[in-house]
Amino acid sequence: MQAIQDEIKQLTDQLNQHNYRYYVDDAPSIPDVEYDRLMRRLQALEAEYPELALGDSPTQRVGGEALSKFNQVTHLKPMLSLDNVFSEEEFNAFYKRVDDKLAEAPAFCCEPKLDGLAVSILYRDGVFERAATRGDGTVGEDITENVRTIKSVPLRLRGSGFPPLLEVRGEVFMPKAAFEAVNDKARAKGEKLFVNPRNAAAGSLRQLDSKITASRSLAFYAYALGVVEPETWPLAASHFEQLMQLKEWGCPVSSEVKVCADIPSVLAYYQDILTRRSELAYEIDGVVLKVNDIAQQQTLGFVAKAPRWATAYKFPAQEEITL
Numbered sequence: 001m002q003a004i005q006d007e008i009k010q011l012t013d014q015l016n017q018h019n020y021r022y023y024v025d026d027a028p029s030i031p032d033v034e035y036d037r038l039m040r041r042l043q044a045l046e047a048e049y050p051e052l053a054l055g056d057s058p059t060q061r062v063g064g065e066a067l068s069k070f071n072q073v074t075h076l077k078p079m080l081s082l083d084n085v086f087s088e089e090e091f092n093a094f095y096k097r098v099d100d101k102l103a104e105a106p107a108f109c110c111e112p113k114l115d116g117l118a119v120s121i122l123y124r125d126g127v128f129e130r131a132a133t134r135g136d137g138t139v140g141e142d143i144t145e146n147v148r149t150i151k152s153v154p155l156r157l158r159g160s161g162f163p164p165l166l167e168v169r170g171e172v173f174m175p176k177a178a179f180e181a182v183n184d185k186a187r188a189k190g191e192k193l194f195v196n197p198r199n200a201a202a203g204s205l206r207q208l209d210s211k212i213t214a215s216r217s218l219a220f221y222a223y224a225l226g227v228v229e230p231e232t233w234p235l236a237a238s239h240f241e242q243l244m245q246l247k248e249w250g251c252p253v254s255s256e257v258k259v260c261a262d263i264p265s266v267l268a269y270y271q272d273i274l275t276r277r278s279e280l281a282y283e284i285d286g287v288v289l290k291v292n293d294i295a296q297q298q299t300l301g302f303v304a305k306a307p308r309w310a311t312a313y314k315f316p317a318q319e320e321i322t323l
């Protein structure tokens with residue numbers, strides 16, 4: 001029996017490592033056919049010895065019975081929305097409001113603003129525990145079973161050094177290619193088509209049957225730390241370093257995230273992402289610019305529901321896609 005337990009553990013760790021390499025490092029480490037063989041072997045062993053299946057086994061992603069409704073979840077810390085700017089002048093005004101309040105000129109962590117759904121994921125002692133939609137920022141829906149099916153969401157954090165309770169905030173989205181495939185399938189079956197990847201992601205995440213969610217090839221990018229307990233847990237001093245830490249712990253982070261130290265480089269980043277927008281594998285509706293230094297963020301604080309230290313710089317609306 002020990003040999004079976006060892007093989008299940010080895011297969012589980014191997015498959016999770018391949019998932020990490022594929023979804024977080026963007027560097028597949030084995031051919032799909034080999035991955036599928038390992039997965040089938042693990043499924044066979046777990047079918048024969050269900051009591052030996054491990055909590056972070058990749059076979060445990062698709063839940064059991066469909067839910068009858070979604071439970072509500074009160075966020076441990078409100079999930080804030082972002083103020084927007086729509087022009088260089090408005091961005092300069094944002095920058096000035098920020099700079100006037102700081103002793104040192106701020107550097108910005110710049111990120112693509114994914115057109116998906118904001119979610120909160122809780123890891124307790126490194127293990128995936130619960131996921132919820134943003135909802136109204138204070139209360140969201142418990143979509144744990146659906147988020148569990150997203151292959152790029154780690155079921156267990158990697159490495160060490162993470163706090164006993166860690167909330168990861170990020171965007172669940174449907175890559176453009178997955179959106180095309182989902183609509184092709186719907187078209188072939190004469191079903192309703194999704195208008196855009198954001199609606200498709202929302203519709204897929206709000207499924208009461210997680211098997212449907214699992215079939216929709218959703219993806220996830222982390223964009224911020226949420227609650228950390230104990231609050232005294234040492235964290236990186238800048239937002240960019242915190243994102244890189246999340247990546248080390250196994251959470252996917254967009255490779256387009258970059259620190260820009262002054263206005264010209266922020267504006268160049270905005271233009272660069274706008275220029276490359278159609279080539280990105282996912283839909284975006286702007287870039288998010290955040291004061292990078294955490295102490296400076298705390299100096300600036302929040303006004304109403306949005307932080308003073310961040311803004312979304314939105315792109316001009318894209319012409320509607322005609323299906």
Ligand SMILES: Cc1c[n+]2nc(N)[nH]c2nc1OC(C)C
Pocket residue numbers: 080081082111112113114118171223224288290307310
């Ligand atoms: C609401 C939101 C949305 N987004 N999207 C990205 N990329 N970063 C980001 N940060 C957000 O809020 C931070 C201010 C934590």
